[in-house]
Amino acid sequence: MQNIHLKGVKDGVRLIITPSATMGNVISELQSKIDQSLDLFKAKGDVVLHVEAPTLSFVDKLKIQDIVLKKHPETVFSFEHSEKMPAPTSVFHTGTLRSGQNLHSDAHLVILGDVNPGAEISAVGNVVVLGALRGIVHAGTSGDRSASVSALLLNPTQIRIADIITRAPDETSEMYGPEIAYIKDERIYIDSLVKK
DSSP: OOSSSEEEEETEEEEETTTTTOOHHHHHHHHHHHTTTTGGOSOOOOOOEEEEEEEOOHHHHHHHHHHHHHTTTTEEEEEEETTTTTOOOEEEEESSSSSTEEEEESEEEEEEEOBOTOOOOEEEEEEEEEEEOSSSEOOOSSTTTTTTTTEEEEEEEEETTTEEEEEEOSOOOOOOEEEEEEEEETEEEESSOOOO
């Protein structure tokens, strides 16, 4: 399955990223296709690269720019959200998830309630729990490292974002305070959502 498509257009080159592609696959495929598509970039002056994709994070855009600019330093970038691709919608769940229950969303997941130990929740996008999160959580299941996990009480037995996993510390705090977990420097960090 192709994750990206490169084709020449009137004012430059169009890069189309399929909605189901993970950024890891996009990056590796782009590196090889750039070398195979040298003729597309042989225009006089600056070449505009129109990137048509689902929503990309700032970091993902930088990765794409870095790969292209190494081969074609005069490239100008235009990032576009394709209207042909359905925008992801959030799945809302009201109530407590008990041990043994699983809930998954192909977009974002918002839970109005608690997630007890033994329950598992996951989403392709972000996970937001307006309650206590004490079960297992996985955000960015398709490999999106820009995904995050937020909760009023963030105390999961295991937290995973894309391919990065961490477990809860042995000593846990039961103090309420909204927190967010995200990836930075190949690790999962947890910060308060309340400005001090």
